[in-house]
Amino acid sequence: xxxxxxxxxxxxxxxxxxxxxxxxxxxxxxxxxxxxxxxxxxxxxxxxxxxxxxxxxxxxxxxxxxxxxxxxxxxxxxxxxxxxxxxxxxxxxxxxxxxxxxxxxxxxxxxxxxxxxxxxxxxxxxxxxxxxxxxxxxxxxxxxxxxxxxxxx
Numbered sequence: 001x002x003x004x005x006x007x008x009x010x011x012x013x014x015x016x017x018x019x020x021x022x023x024x025x026x027x028x029x030x031x032x033x034x035x036x037x038x039x040x041x042x043x044x045x046x047x048x049x050x051x052x053x054x055x056x057x058x059x060x061x062x063x064x065x066x067x068x069x070x071x072x073x074x075x076x077x078x079x080x081x082x083x084x085x086x087x088x089x090x091x092x093x094x095x096x097x098x099x100x101x102x103x104x105x106x107x108x109x110x111x112x113x114x115x116x117x118x119x120x121x122x123x124x125x126x127x128x129x130x131x132x133x134x135x136x137x138x139x140x141x142x143x144x145x146x147x148x149x150x151x152x153x
Contacts, residue, residue: 064107064116064141065090068132070123085128097135104139115143 067088087094094100108114120129
């Protein structure tokens with residue numbers, strides 16, 4: 001007798017229930033997840049066996065402020081010159097460039113590291129600032145910073 005061949009039916013897999021189960025598992029794990037609270041905690045590795053540092057404190061950098069204002073009598077120039085300026089070294093008015101240079105050289109001789117901050121005021125020309133920077137370089141001061149000027153609107 002001849003055998004009948006069985007027909008093979010193709011099974012269609014339903015994805016909708018599988019996607020529903022995956023989303024349910026995802027929601028379950030998100031809801032039950034506990035995050036580590038790190039607020040107010042900073043990871044630091046401080047030495048626990050060393051107390052207050054007993055080593056001598058290094059000499060602090062001397063703070064030198066140089067204010068440059070336009071006007072006044074410039075050393076080495078005639079009174080009322082166009083490029084006249086007034087130099088204040090730590091709020092002390094310098095009568096001449098030679099005095100300014102000698103004070104800078106004395107300060108540099110007394111301090112190993114010296115930082116100079118220039119405060120050019122409104123109306124100061126570049127030439128005036130460059131002259132002051134040149135005197136600082138002549139006194140072997142190389143750490144020079146410039147401060148900004150706040151202009152009135």
